[in-house]
Amino acid sequence: MFEFLIKKLKAHPRKIVFTEGTDPRILEASARLLSGTFLTPVLVGNPEEVQAAAEDIGFNIRGAEIIDPENFPEMEKMVATLVELRKGKMTEEQCRTYLKQGNYFGTMLVKMGYADALLGGATYSTADTVRPALQIVKTKPGNKIVSSCFILVRPSATGDREVLAMGDCAINIKPTEDELVEIGRETAATAKVFGIDPKVAYLSYSTLGSGKGEDVDKMRNACAKLKALEPELDIDGELQFDAAVSPRVAHTKCPDSKVAGHANTFIFPDINAGNIGYKIAQRLGSFDAYGPILQGQNAPINDLSRGCNAQEVYSMAIITAGLCED
Numbered sequence: 001m002f003e004f005l006i007k008k009l010k011a012h013p014r015k016i017v018f019t020e021g022t023d024p025r026i027l028e029a030s031a032r033l034l035s036g037t038f039l040t041p042v043l044v045g046n047p048e049e050v051q052a053a054a055e056d057i058g059f060n061i062r063g064a065e066i067i068d069p070e071n072f073p074e075m076e077k078m079v080a081t082l083v084e085l086r087k088g089k090m091t092e093e094q095c096r097t098y099l100k101q102g103n104y105f106g107t108m109l110v111k112m113g114y115a116d117a118l119l120g121g122a123t124y125s126t127a128d129t130v131r132p133a134l135q136i137v138k139t140k141p142g143n144k145i146v147s148s149c150f151i152l153v154r155p156s157a158t159g160d161r162e163v164l165a166m167g168d169c170a171i172n173i174k175p176t177e178d179e180l181v182e183i184g185r186e187t188a189a190t191a192k193v194f195g196i197d198p199k200v201a202y203l204s205y206s207t208l209g210s211g212k213g214e215d216v217d218k219m220r221n222a223c224a225k226l227k228a229l230e231p232e233l234d235i236d237g238e239l240q241f242d243a244a245v246s247p248r249v250a251h252t253k254c255p256d257s258k259v260a261g262h263a264n265t266f267i268f269p270d271i272n273a274g275n276i277g278y279k280i281a282q283r284l285g286s287f288d289a290y291g292p293i294l295q296g297q298n299a300p301i302n303d304l305s306r307g308c309n310a311q312e313v314y315s316m317a318i319i320t321a322g323l324c325e326d
Contacts, residue, residue, distance in 0.1 A: 002315070002318055004194070004195045005193075005194070005318050005319065005321075005322035006036070006038055006318065008322055009038035009039055009318070009321055009322060010036075010037065010038045012324070013038050013039065013040070014039055014040070014116040014117060014321040014324055015039075015040045015041075015042050015114070015115040015116050015117075016039055016040070016041060016042065016115060016116065016117045016118065016119055016320060016321050017042045017044065017106040017107075017109050017110060017115045017117070017118040017119070017120075018030065018041055018042065018044065018106075018118075018120070018122075018313075018317075019044050019102035019103050019105075019118065019119075019120035019121075019124065019129075020044070020045075020102060020120065020122045020123050021043030021044045021045030021050045021102070022045050022049055022050050022053040023123060024053070024057050024310075025122055025310045025313050026043070026313060027043075027050075027053060027054045027057065027059045028057070028059055028310035028313075028314075029041075029310045029311075029313035029314040029317060030043065030059070030061050030064050031054070031059035031060050031061055032310075032314050033314065033317060034060070034061060034062070034063045034064060039317060039318065039321050040064065040065065041061070041064040041065070041317075042064070042065045042067060042106075042114070042115045043061070043064055043066045043067070044068075044069065044105055044106050045066065045068060045102070046068050046070070047066040047068060050066050051066070067105075067109065067114075069099060069100050069102070069105040070100070072105075074112075075099065077112075078099060078108050078112065079092060079095050079099060081108065081111070081112060082095040082098070082099060082104075082136070083095050085111075085135070085136055086135060102120070102124075103120055103124055103128050103129060103131075103132050104132045104136075106118050106120060106132075107132040107133055107301065110137060110299050111136050111137055116299070116300070116321065116324050117300040117301065117302075117320045117321050117323070117324055118133075118299075118300070118301045118302070118320070119301075119302050119303075119313070119316055119320050120301075120302075120303060120304065121303040121304035121305065121306065121308075122304050122306065122308060122313065124306075125306075126303045129301070129302075129303040130146065130171075130294070130301075130303065133146070133294070133297055133301040134146060137297050137298045137299050137301060138297070138298055139296050139297060139298065140296055140297065140298050143182060143296040144178075144179070144182065145171075145172060145175075145179055145183075145296060146171060146294055146295065146296045146297055147167060147168040147171055147172055147175075147179075147182065147183045147186055147187070147294075147295045147296055148168050148169060148171040148291065148292035148293060149165050149166055149168065149169065149186075149187045149191075149291060149292070149293050149295060150165070150166050150167075150169050150170075150278045150289050150290065150291035150292060150293070151163065151165055151190075151191075151194050151289075151290045151291060151293065151319070152165075152166065152278065152282065152285075152287035152289050152290075153287060153288045153290070154285065154286050154287045154288065162287075163194055163195065163196050163264070164196075164264050164265070164266070164281070164287070165187050165188075165190060165194070165196060165198065165265040165266070166266045166268065166274060166277060166278045166281070167183050167184075167186070167187035167190075167266075167267060167268070167274065168183045168187075168267075168268065168271065168274055169268065169271065169274035169275050169277070169278045169291070169292065170271070170274075170275065170291070170292035171271075171292065171294070172270075172271060173270065173271045174270045174271070175269075175270065177218050177221050177222045177225070178222075178225070180202070180218065180219070180222035180267060180269075181222050181225045181226045181229065182296065183267055183295075184200055184202065184223070184226045184235070185226060185229065185230060186295035186296050187200070187265055187267060187295065188200050188230070188233055188235075188265055189295070190293060190295055190323070191264070191265045193322060193323055194322075196264055196265065197264075198233065198234065198264065198265040199234045199258075199259045199262050199263050199264050199265060200226075200233060200234065200235040200236070200237075200259065200263070200265045200266075200267060201235075201236060201237055201239045201244035201259055201260070201263035201265070201266050201267065202219045202220070202223040202236070202237025202238050202239065202267045203219070203237070203238070203240070203244065203266055203268055203269065203273070204216050204219045204220075204237065204238035204239065204240065204269060205240060206219075206238050206240065207238065207239050207240045207253045207254055207260075208236075208238065208253070208254050210240075210253070215269055216238055218269065219237055219238040219267075219269055220238045222237075222267075223235055223236065223237035223238065234258050234259050235259065236254075236257045236258065236259035236260060236263075237267070239254070239257075239260055239263070240253070241266075241277075243257075243260050244259070244260060244261070244263035244266065245261065245262075245263055246261060247261035247262070248261075290315060290316065290319055293319060293320075293323070299324075300320045300321065300323035300324055301320075302316055302319070302320045304316060
């Protein structure tokens with residue numbers, strides 16, 4: 001999977017902002033990225049402090065860009081841009097104060113074209129990474145929400161890798177029918193970035209009418225709406241998980257489905273099901289889980305776990321930059 005993304009990035013090298021430039025995990029991942037030629041780290045922080053932190057732990061970050069909010073030559077332009085974006089919601093003084101923080105400053109670097117993508121959250125909360133993205137970068141035209149998916153990877157019996165997409169497992173607690181349409185469309189698009197030919201299953205405790213209830217209707221209706229919007233996608237639902245992944249069960253429960261038995265992109269009815277589902281796959285199915293990958297934004301911005309390690313930072317940086325549109 002990463003070979004696929006690195007090849008894409010080598011054809012179109014990118015710049016990625018790290019909002020916590022002195023964090024040892026960020027510096028280690030940045031040094032590793034700099035050994036390639038496809039992704040340039042942009043580290044937010046005081047240059048002397050960043051360089052000193054890198055030297056203290058023995059990482060070479062020569063080639064990285066280090067940008068200090070306190071001495072940014074275009075700060076007045078940045079303040080004016082944020083004032084316009086937050087018109088009536090933030091005063092100029094409030095904007096100036098927020099832009100001293102790495103999360104807001106880094107997001108504005110992406111907004112103003114100094115970088116292509118952003119990865120934060122090594123020390124910030126998810127909310128502190130997502131909030132500036134929603135306020136500044138905002139959602140793509142036609143999208144009303146930011147959603148998320150996880151990419152799950154494990155070796156297959158044939159020696160290749162099995163790659164799945166699951167959404168939304170981290171952001172929207174109880175999505176509406178129309179939000180599930182958007183989640184399905186965006187998760188299918190994310191799946192394609194990772195080399196998956198998406199076969200999308202809207203999951204439920206019912207398979208094509210075998211069960212009843214509001215939640216069943218919501219998944220069935222969302223699936224039908226997405227089919228109408230994206231007729232070229234392979235989509236089906238509502239499906240029980242066994243019918244979605246087992247050819248034998250699919251042959252019994254829904255023999256005419258093009259998706260059942262072969263699904264690789266799963267849409268869950270709510271965050272409870274999604275979060276539990278991907279963690280079962282991770283812990284009992286021996287899948288490596290990458291994410292949450294935020295979807296539906298005008299630029300790729302992703303959140304790290306505060307418990308992440310340098311390898312996870314490196315992997316998520318490649319994933320985040322790989323989401324950039326050519």
